Amino acid sequence: MNLFSTFTKKPAPKKPVVVISGLPRSGTSMMMKMVVEGGLEAIADGIRHADEDNPNGYYELEIVKQLPQGDFSWLTEASGKAVKVISSLLEYLPQEYSYKIIFMEREIEEILASQHKMLIHRDEESQVDDDTMKQEFQTHLSSVKAWLVRQPNIEVLYINFNSLVADPFSSCGLVSDFIGVPMNTENMVAVPSKKLYRNRLSTESN
Secondary structure, X not given: OOOOOOOOOOOOOOOOEXXXXXXXXXXXXXHHHHHHHOOOOEOOOOOOOOOOOOOOOOOOOHHHHHHHHOOOHHHHHOOOOEEEOOHHHHHHOOOOOOEEEEEEEOOHHHHHHHHHHHHHHOXXXXXOXXXXXXXXXXXXXXXXXXXXXXXXXXEEEEEEHHHHHHOHHHHHHHHHHHHXXXXXXXXXXXXXXXXXOOOOOOOOOO
């Protein structure tokens, strides 16, 4: 053995990409803002601006929509950062990266109500009735969750939107522990706003 041999130190493994996911209108934008306020860097392009449907901003990256076409060049700079990827695109994430997915869950009736309001603001109409859409959402979520369980490069934390708004302290602690880096939870808990919880299911009896 040559005593003067040069030993190459293995590079440290890259940090997982933090993915915020869920159905549209399930609270993904809120969670993106929370992790940003907590100190995590987000990958977003600012193309979609805040509006009356999302006054705190969308935190989206337009090129993410190209995942089905195999364009994931942006992932090379995403290690340890947060990016929003809706649930229907998760299956296109390349397996050579590792991910920590924070998956937002919300009552489907509330999601539908929120989507209806957004369509009204855009002067558009839904092409599918609520019962059909609800069934499609439920089938989709079951399929996605089953797929996630089988992925060795993915860890998942499910966060309930309704519980998050009601008790942000508990949820923020779970998120911080899951991501695995020190986060400013005081800033995080200030993000969920009951004033923005505008599509809550009625709990009143008939």
